[in-house]
Amino acid sequence: MIEICEVGPRDGLQNECKLIPTAQKVELIHRLIDAGIRNIEAVSFVNPKVVPQMADAEEVLSQLPKDLGVRYGGLVLSRSGLERALKTDVEFLHVVTTTSDSFNLKNVKRTVNDSVTELTPVIKEGIQSDRKIVGVLGTAFGCPFEGEVQLAHVLQVAEKFLEAGCSELTLADTTGMANPAQVQNVVNAFFSTFGPDLTLGLHFHNTRGLGLANTLAGYQAGVKKFDSSIAGLGGCPFAPKAVGNVCTEDMVNMFHGMKIETNANLEKLVETSKWMEEVMGRSLDGMLIKAGIA
Amino acid sequence: MIEICEVGPRDGLQNECKLIPTAQKVELIHRLIDAGIRNIEAVSFVNPKVVPQMADAEEVLSQLPKDLGVRYGGLVLSRSGLERALKTDVEFLHVVTTTSDSFNLKNVKRTVNDSVTELTPVIKEGIQSDRKIVGVLGTAFGCPFEGEVQLAHVLQVAEKFLEAGCSELTLADTTGMANPAQVQNVVNAFFSTFGPDLTLGLHFHNTRGLGLANTLAGYQAGVKKFDSSIAGLGGCPFAPKAVGNVCTEDMVNMFHGMKIETNANLEKLVETSKWMEEVMGRSLDGMLIKAGIA
DSSP states (O other): OOEEEEOIIIIIHHTOSSOOOHHHHHHHHHHHHHTTOOEEEEEEOSOTTTOGGGTTHHHHHHTSOOSSSOEEEEEEOSHHHHHHHHTSOOOEEEEEEESOHHHHHHHHSSOHHHHHHHHHHHHHHHHHTTOEEEEEEETTTOBTTTBOOOHHHHHHHHHHHHHHTOSEEEEEETTSOOOHHHHHHHHHHHHHHHOTTOOEEEEEBOTTSOHHHHHHHHHHTTOOEEEEBGGGOOOOTTSTTOOOBOBHHHHHHHHHHTTOOOSOOHHHHHHHHHHHHHHHTSOOSOSHHHHOOO | OOEEEEOIIIIIHHTOSSOOOHHHHHHHHHHHHHTTOOEEEEEEOSOTTTOGGGTTHHHHHHTSOOSSSOEEEEEEOSHHHHHHHHTSOOOEEEEEEESOHHHHHHHHSSOHHHHHHHHHHHHHHHHHTTOEEEEEEETTTOBTTTBOOOHHHHHHHHHHHHHHTOSEEEEEOTTSOOOHHHHHHHHHHHHHHHOTTOOEEEEOBOTTSOHHHHHHHHHHTTOOEEEEBGGGOOOOTTSTTOOOBOBHHHHHHHHHHTTOOOSOOHHHHHHHHHHHHHHHTSOOSOSHHHHOOO
């Protein structure tokens, strides 16, 4: 059994150029729940001027169905994000830093150490307000500006996040640089450093076609939780190098073929992807949308 | 070290709608050789009325550079294909049957048994004419009409091909139905049935996005030879469900990231892919063409 964290409503849509109305975001989440998804990164509390697609985070959350056993997460990059999040009822805060100074400076205008220093009390205050915190470490498998990111450095940031109170960690391959051997090395290092009971998720993009191969490698190394995005959302057609997350239904197809349970209904996921293509007004990157279920 | 069998000039182009002149096919093969590829499925001796793209097999072969240590293969589906092949100097005959009756009847209007009966003397006569024979077993991981293809049946066909004199076997996932667990099961069965010295290749399509995950699984199970197609050629835009082979440069990128040698020059492969996009007049499926080398 693996757990899917569906990030289409957040990471997927955030990287799409077309602005999607709140009602359609809510409908997307309804459809995902109907297809069996139980963990959804629904919103991001990021500066609306920087990411207009996420400006309606509070409205999206207020319209989501509760008491269906679905966990909702919201992304938090800074103290101002925390303050917005704590005014909502979102249960999980996905607190993010990257692990490469060059990338972090471009992304949030701070070094990694400065982000960790800012985010440590953010994590603690979130916990005091009865939220659960997933620590997300971006560029964990490489940085497009620096190249290799030292594993020791990624482990240090992880340790600080865990000390601050994160109950889970997610390692993100922000720009699709990971390879399967590296995934297994990094995952092995995390389990040997923090123990086999660490709740560890993996977040891959399909930038270089390795999304599912890396997912397979992570699963083989013991990971049971994977981020993915319905229809592979996130490849803005006006930014030719932007490629979306691992596609949810393609990943579910792989796991079901391997007789590994996901709790998802593949037919309903593919229907949702086709609906998503209508919403976006273009064909999306997922393969099963075109090929059909075998 | 893994060996790439580049099938772009054959399986890739065969599934493209746009007819490519002989000179450009020859240039493609020159470029592939310059990029370090040493095993190329160059042509198919199939009925030109059925597959016009392959009608110039003899001309292509006659124009290829010799004595560069490159092995060239030509596809043979029938006795008439053998007769054409033996009039050329092609060294390797890739003798193909599928392993599903429904598929084989549609593909070559014969049952699998009838194909094996016809191809057994074809293999023997090829060997008598000093050619080496690769037996290719299509639909080895599933049939779009029948669903599951019994592994025992695939092994039976393989045994007959080996008895007839094939020096290598390739298992082909003709319509992209394989999954990584199945690949490992099938490969394990082949090595345990025919011994660890069997030269076994794998041929995947990326129809459902699993091409590289299946390649990884095959590698983990001990396979060292993989078919792939430059730029992921083979997804004819007028046949929306047609998806090409595993993309050569994306596969090389994966293996190089894992510190596994391929003998290929990744930069030159990507250049060749970009040139191929110009030749085809459209963007192709490979991911590295768009994303660049990390």
